[in-house]
Amino acid sequence: ETGVTQTPRHLVMGMTNKKSLKCEQHLGHNAMYWYKQSAKKPLELMFVYNFKEQTENNSVPSRFSPECPNSSHLFLHLHTLQPEDSALYLCASGQGPEKLFFGSGTQLSVL
Amino acid sequence: SQQGEEDPQALSIQEGENATMNCSYKTSINNLQWYRQNSGRGLVHLILIRSNEREKHSGRLRVTLDTSKKSSSLLITASRAADTASYFCATDLPPTGANSKLTFGKGITLSVRP
Numbered sequence: 001e002t003g004v005t006q007t008p009r010h011l012v013m014g015m016t017n018k019k020s021l022k023c024e025q026h027l028g029h030n031a032m033y034w035y036k037q038s039a040k041k042p043l044e045l046m047f048v049y050n051f052k053e054q055t056e057n058n059s060v061p062s063r064f065s066p067e068c069p070n071s072s073h074l075f076l077h078l079h080t081l082q083p084e085d086s087a088l089y090l091c092a093s094g095q096g097p098e099k100l101f102f103g104s105g106t107q108l109s110v111l
Numbered sequence: 112s113q114q115g116e117e118d119p120q121a122l123s124i125q126e127g128e129n130a131t132m133n134c135s136y137k138t139s140i141n142n143l144q145w146y147r148q149n150s151g152r153g154l155v156h157l158i159l160i161r162s163n164e165r166e167k168h169s170g171r172l173r174v175t176l177d178t179s180k181k182s183s184s185l186l187i188t189a190s191r192a193a194d195t196a197s198y199f200c201a202t203d204l205p206p207t208g209a210n211s212k213l214t215f216g217k218g219i220t221l222s223v224r225p
Binding site: 004006035040043048099105 | 146217
Protein backbone atom coordinates (compact mmCIF):
# COMPACT_ATOMS: atom_id res chain seq x y z
CA GLU A 1 0.00 0.00 0.00
CA THR A 2 1.64 3.20 -1.20
CA GLY A 3 -0.87 5.69 0.18
CA VAL A 4 -2.11 6.61 -3.30
CA THR A 5 -5.49 5.17 -4.29
CA GLN A 6 -6.87 5.09 -7.80
CA THR A 7 -10.38 4.19 -8.92
CA PRO A 8 -11.62 2.43 -10.87
CA ARG A 9 -8.99 -0.29 -11.36
CA HIS A 10 -10.44 -1.23 -14.75
CA LEU A 11 -12.54 0.78 -17.19
CA VAL A 12 -14.00 -0.10 -20.58
CA MET A 13 -15.53 2.72 -22.54
CA GLY A 14 -16.77 3.47 -26.00
CA MET A 15 -15.37 6.31 -28.04
CA THR A 16 -18.42 8.48 -27.39
CA ASN A 17 -18.53 7.96 -23.63
CA LYS A 18 -17.49 10.37 -20.91
CA LYS A 19 -15.80 8.93 -17.84
CA SER A 20 -13.52 10.09 -15.05
CA LEU A 21 -10.54 8.58 -13.28
CA LYS A 22 -9.99 9.42 -9.64
CA CYS A 23 -6.87 9.56 -7.54
CA GLU A 24 -6.39 10.45 -3.90
CA GLN A 25 -3.43 10.58 -1.59
CA HIS A 26 -3.25 10.99 2.15
CA LEU A 27 0.50 11.42 2.36
CA GLY A 28 0.42 15.20 2.69
CA HIS A 29 2.23 15.66 -0.62
CA ASN A 30 1.90 18.92 -2.51
CA ALA A 31 2.37 17.56 -6.03
CA MET A 32 0.28 15.10 -8.01
CA TYR A 33 0.94 13.59 -11.43
CA TRP A 34 -0.78 11.69 -14.22
CA TYR A 35 1.32 9.24 -16.26
CA LYS A 36 0.28 7.07 -19.20
CA GLN A 37 1.82 3.63 -19.59
CA SER A 38 1.41 1.88 -22.93
CA ALA A 39 2.88 -1.50 -23.83
CA LYS A 40 6.53 -1.38 -24.94
CA LYS A 41 6.75 2.39 -24.44
CA PRO A 42 8.32 4.52 -21.71
CA LEU A 43 5.98 6.04 -19.16
CA GLU A 44 4.67 9.33 -20.49
CA LEU A 45 4.21 12.24 -18.13
CA MET A 46 0.86 13.87 -18.88
CA PHE A 47 0.13 16.48 -16.22
CA VAL A 48 1.67 17.86 -13.05
CA TYR A 49 -0.16 19.77 -10.32
CA ASN A 50 1.57 21.61 -7.51
CA PHE A 51 -0.65 22.93 -4.69
CA LYS A 52 -3.68 22.52 -6.99
CA GLU A 53 -2.11 24.56 -9.80
CA GLN A 54 -1.26 22.88 -13.08
CA THR A 55 2.45 23.29 -13.70
CA GLU A 56 2.93 20.89 -16.57
CA ASN A 57 0.86 19.83 -19.56
CA ASN A 58 2.95 17.59 -21.75
CA SER A 59 1.12 18.36 -25.02
CA VAL A 60 -1.76 16.12 -24.04
CA PRO A 61 -4.81 16.11 -26.37
CA SER A 62 -7.79 18.06 -25.09
CA ARG A 63 -9.90 14.89 -24.86
CA PHE A 64 -8.02 14.40 -21.55
CA SER A 65 -9.03 17.04 -19.02
CA PRO A 66 -7.42 17.03 -15.57
CA GLU A 67 -8.90 18.53 -12.43
CA CYS A 68 -7.26 19.07 -9.06
CA PRO A 69 -9.74 20.46 -6.52
CA ASN A 70 -7.28 20.16 -3.62
CA SER A 71 -3.84 18.78 -2.89
CA SER A 72 -5.25 15.35 -2.01
CA HIS A 73 -7.44 14.67 -5.02
CA LEU A 74 -6.81 14.48 -8.73
CA PHE A 75 -9.17 13.59 -11.53
CA LEU A 76 -8.74 12.82 -15.20
CA HIS A 77 -11.88 13.44 -17.23
CA LEU A 78 -12.09 11.49 -20.46
CA HIS A 79 -14.28 12.17 -23.49
CA THR A 80 -14.35 11.05 -27.12
CA LEU A 81 -11.28 8.89 -26.65
CA GLN A 82 -9.61 6.88 -29.38
CA PRO A 83 -8.63 3.19 -29.28
CA GLU A 84 -4.95 4.22 -29.11
CA ASP A 85 -5.71 5.85 -25.76
CA SER A 86 -6.07 2.39 -24.24
CA ALA A 87 -3.36 2.12 -21.61
CA LEU A 88 -2.62 1.96 -17.89
CA TYR A 89 -3.10 5.41 -16.37
CA LEU A 90 -1.01 5.96 -13.29
CA CYS A 91 -1.39 8.64 -10.68
CA ALA A 92 1.53 9.61 -8.47
CA SER A 93 2.24 12.06 -5.68
CA GLY A 94 5.43 13.54 -4.34
CA GLN A 95 6.93 16.06 -1.97
CA GLY A 96 9.86 17.94 -3.38
CA PRO A 97 12.07 16.94 -6.29
CA GLU A 98 12.66 13.35 -5.28
CA LYS A 99 10.79 10.06 -5.14
CA LEU A 100 7.25 9.53 -6.32
CA PHE A 101 4.55 7.35 -4.83
CA PHE A 102 2.35 5.64 -7.41
CA GLY A 103 -1.16 4.28 -7.29
CA SER A 104 -2.01 0.89 -8.79
CA GLY A 105 -3.39 2.49 -11.91
CA THR A 106 -6.54 2.34 -13.99
CA GLN A 107 -6.40 -0.08 -16.92
CA LEU A 108 -8.41 1.67 -19.62
CA SER A 109 -9.76 -0.01 -22.73
CA VAL A 110 -11.36 2.13 -25.43
CA LEU A 111 -13.56 0.22 -27.84
CA SER B 112 13.15 11.80 -27.04
CA GLN B 113 13.79 9.05 -24.53
CA GLN B 114 16.17 10.01 -21.75
CA GLY B 115 16.69 6.76 -19.88
CA GLU B 116 17.18 3.49 -21.70
CA GLU B 117 17.46 0.21 -19.81
CA ASP B 118 19.47 -2.81 -20.87
CA PRO B 119 18.78 -5.69 -21.29
CA GLN B 120 15.08 -5.55 -22.14
CA ALA B 121 14.51 -8.91 -20.47
CA LEU B 122 16.53 -10.98 -18.03
CA SER B 123 15.89 -14.49 -16.75
CA ILE B 124 17.95 -15.91 -13.89
CA GLN B 125 17.84 -18.68 -11.32
CA GLU B 126 16.89 -17.96 -7.74
CA GLY B 127 19.99 -17.15 -5.72
CA GLU B 128 21.86 -15.60 -8.64
CA ASN B 129 22.61 -11.91 -8.94
CA ALA B 130 20.76 -9.71 -11.42
CA THR B 131 22.45 -6.74 -13.04
CA MET B 132 20.45 -4.15 -14.95
CA ASN B 133 21.83 -1.12 -16.75
CA CYS B 134 20.50 2.30 -17.64
CA SER B 135 21.97 4.88 -19.97
CA TYR B 136 20.84 8.46 -20.32
CA LYS B 137 21.58 11.36 -22.59
CA THR B 138 21.78 14.63 -20.64
CA SER B 139 22.91 15.87 -17.24
CA ILE B 140 20.78 14.80 -14.31
CA ASN B 141 19.98 15.88 -10.75
CA ASN B 142 19.42 12.31 -9.66
CA LEU B 143 18.63 8.87 -11.01
CA GLN B 144 16.06 6.56 -9.46
CA TRP B 145 15.11 2.92 -9.86
CA TYR B 146 11.53 1.70 -9.54
CA ARG B 147 9.94 -1.74 -9.56
CA GLN B 148 6.55 -2.62 -11.01
CA ASN B 149 4.75 -5.87 -10.38
CA SER B 150 2.35 -7.00 -13.08
CA GLY B 151 -0.76 -4.81 -13.23
CA ARG B 152 0.38 -2.60 -10.35
CA GLY B 153 1.89 0.82 -9.89
CA LEU B 154 5.58 1.58 -9.60
CA VAL B 155 7.37 1.35 -6.28
CA HIS B 156 10.45 3.44 -5.56
CA LEU B 157 13.55 1.37 -4.79
CA ILE B 158 16.54 3.67 -4.54
CA LEU B 159 17.76 7.13 -5.51
CA ILE B 160 21.32 8.16 -6.32
CA ARG B 161 22.30 11.81 -6.70
CA SER B 162 24.56 13.12 -9.44
CA ASN B 163 27.42 13.65 -6.98
CA GLU B 164 27.23 10.08 -5.64
CA ARG B 165 28.89 7.04 -7.18
CA GLU B 166 27.39 4.11 -5.27
CA LYS B 167 24.55 3.41 -2.87
CA HIS B 168 23.29 0.33 -1.09
CA SER B 169 19.90 -0.60 0.26
CA GLY B 170 19.47 -4.15 1.53
CA ARG B 171 20.12 -6.48 -1.41
CA LEU B 172 20.23 -3.56 -3.84
CA ARG B 173 23.36 -1.82 -5.03
CA VAL B 174 23.21 1.05 -7.50
CA THR B 175 26.14 2.74 -9.19
CA LEU B 176 26.29 5.92 -11.20
CA ASP B 177 28.95 6.95 -13.71
CA THR B 178 28.19 10.49 -14.84
CA SER B 179 31.13 10.51 -17.29
CA LYS B 180 29.54 7.60 -19.14
CA LYS B 181 25.99 8.73 -18.37
CA SER B 182 25.10 5.30 -17.09
CA SER B 183 23.84 3.54 -14.00
CA SER B 184 23.54 -0.06 -12.94
CA LEU B 185 21.27 -1.79 -10.47
CA LEU B 186 22.48 -5.00 -8.87
CA ILE B 187 20.09 -7.27 -6.99
CA THR B 188 22.04 -9.85 -5.03
CA ALA B 189 20.80 -13.31 -4.03
CA SER B 190 17.65 -12.95 -6.11
CA ARG B 191 14.31 -14.41 -5.03
CA ALA B 192 11.24 -15.43 -7.00
CA ALA B 193 9.49 -12.43 -5.45
CA ASP B 194 11.93 -10.14 -7.29
CA THR B 195 10.18 -11.06 -10.54
CA ALA B 196 8.92 -7.72 -11.86
CA SER B 197 9.68 -4.92 -14.31
CA TYR B 198 12.41 -2.47 -13.30
CA PHE B 199 12.60 1.12 -14.50
CA CYS B 200 15.23 3.77 -14.27
CA ALA B 201 14.07 7.36 -14.08
CA THR B 202 16.07 10.54 -14.37
CA ASP B 203 15.35 13.89 -12.79
CA LEU B 204 16.65 16.63 -15.04
CA PRO B 205 18.02 20.08 -14.18
CA PRO B 206 17.16 22.69 -13.24
CA THR B 207 16.26 21.59 -9.73
CA GLY B 208 12.60 22.34 -9.36
CA ALA B 209 10.06 22.23 -6.60
CA ASN B 210 8.78 18.90 -7.88
CA SER B 211 10.02 15.84 -9.70
CA LYS B 212 9.59 15.64 -13.44
CA LEU B 213 10.93 12.17 -13.85
CA THR B 214 11.62 10.71 -17.26
CA PHE B 215 11.31 6.93 -17.37
CA GLY B 216 12.72 4.26 -19.64
CA LYS B 217 10.81 1.33 -21.14
CA GLY B 218 11.80 -0.99 -18.34
CA ILE B 219 13.50 -4.35 -17.90
CA THR B 220 11.49 -7.51 -17.33
CA LEU B 221 13.20 -9.66 -14.72
CA SER B 222 12.14 -13.28 -14.24
CA VAL B 223 13.59 -15.20 -11.33
CA ARG B 224 13.08 -18.96 -11.67
CA PRO B 225 12.53 -20.89 -8.40
